[in-house]
Amino acid sequence: MTSPYHLPAGTAHGGPYVVDVTPESAGWGYSSLRVLELPPGGSHTFDTGESEWIVLPLSGSCTVACADEFGHAAFDLTGRDSVFAAVSDFAYVPRDARTTVSTTGGGRFALTGARCTRRLPARYGPASSVPVELRGTGNCSRQVNNFGAAGVFECDKLIAVEVITPGGNWSSFPPHKHDEHRPGEESVLEEIYYFEFAAHDGTPGLGYQRVSPSGQGRGTDVLAEVRDGDVVLIPDGWHGPSIAVPGHHMYYLNVMAGPEAERAWLICDHPDHAWIRDTWPEQPVDPRLPLYTAPSASSSQ
Structure with a gap:
C-alpha cells in the first residue's frame, strides 16, 4: 500500500534540508520538521518566521545562535554520537528570530517546529533535565525521551518527544x-514521525508503521515499511502499531502541534485494543531498557 x-x-528534502516538512507541504496548520546535515565546519542560518523551534542534535554537536529585536543568545550543544547512544541537550528558539546552527565536527540536527502566536525567550535545555520514561511492558516496552513534552x-x-523501540517490540x-x-x-494535534534504525553488522534496519482511519478528517490510511530517514505524516486517524523488526532498534522523533488553546497530549485508545494496557502490570519491562538514562546534572553543561 502506498500513501501520500x-x-x-x-x-521530503528541500533546500539545505534532507527533510523539510512544513505546514504548507503537509497541508495542515501547525507542525514542521527539518533535518539538517552539516559537514565539519559547516553552518546554516534560517529565519524562524511564524514558528517556534527546538534544535535537537541527532548526531554530533553544534552551537545555536539566535538574534532578534530583543537581543542575542547562543547555546553550545554537546549533542551525542547517535540517537541510540545518549539523551541530547537542545536549544529552543522563538518565532520572529534569525538563527544560525554551526558545527565544528559536523553532524545531523533536527529542527522541530510549530506555528505559534506567543514569543517565548530563547533557552537551553540540558540533557540532565530530560525525563526518560519506560512505557509499556513485555513486547510493548519502549523508551520515551520527553525533552519537549507538555508539562x-x-x-x-x-x-x-523521542521514542526508542527495541528490536522485535x-x-x-x-x-x-x-x-x-x-x-x-x-486534543487535536497534527503529528510527524521521523525514523532511524540501528544497523546490525552493517545491515540497515527497518520497521512498519500503521495509521488507520478514525472517521475524522481526511481518513488517513497508511501501511508502510519504514527505513532510515523516512517520515510519516499523521493529520488524523488511529496511529499504531509502530513495529521494530528483530535485531534492529527503532527510533522515531514525534513532532506535534495543533489549534488547541491548551498545550496538552490527550489521546483516545482504539476501543478494540485498549485492553492491552490492562496486561502491562502482569509483565516485566523489557530488560534491554533503558538503552541509556539522562546524565546527572553535575555531568551536564
Whole structure:
C-alpha cells in the first residue's frame, strides 16, 4: 500500500534540508520538521518566521545562535554520537528570530517546529533535565525521551518527544488518536514521525508503521515499511502499531502541534485494543531498557 502520508527518505528534502516538512507541504496548520546535515565546519542560518523551534542534535554537536529585536543568545550543544547512544541537550528558539546552527565536527540536527502566536525567550535545555520514561511492558516496552513534552518544557504550541523501540517490540500500541476536540479527554494535534534504525553488522534496519482511519478528517490510511530517514505524516486517524523488526532498534522523533488553546497530549485508545494496557502490570519491562538514562546534572553543561 502506498500513501501520500509516507515520505521515504530523500522524497521530503528541500533546500539545505534532507527533510523539510512544513505546514504548507503537509497541508495542515501547525507542525514542521527539518533535518539538517552539516559537514565539519559547516553552518546554516534560517529565519524562524511564524514558528517556534527546538534544535535537537541527532548526531554530533553544534552551537545555536539566535538574534532578534530583543537581543542575542547562543547555546553550545554537546549533542551525542547517535540517537541510540545518549539523551541530547537542545536549544529552543522563538518565532520572529534569525538563527544560525554551526558545527565544528559536523553532524545531523533536527529542527522541530510549530506555528505559534506567543514569543517565548530563547533557552537551553540540558540533557540532565530530560525525563526518560519506560512505557509499556513485555513486547510493548519502549523508551520515551520527553525533552519537549507538555508539562516538561515550556513552548507555545510545540510538543516533541523521542521514542526508542527495541528490536522485535511494538510501540504506539494500543493504537490511539488525537483528532477531535473533547475537553479533558482528547486534543487535536497534527503529528510527524521521523525514523532511524540501528544497523546490525552493517545491515540497515527497518520497521512498519500503521495509521488507520478514525472517521475524522481526511481518513488517513497508511501501511508502510519504514527505513532510515523516512517520515510519516499523521493529520488524523488511529496511529499504531509502530513495529521494530528483530535485531534492529527503532527510533522515531514525534513532532506535534495543533489549534488547541491548551498545550496538552490527550489521546483516545482504539476501543478494540485498549485492553492491552490492562496486561502491562502482569509483565516485566523489557530488560534491554533503558538503552541509556539522562546524565546527572553535575555531568551536564
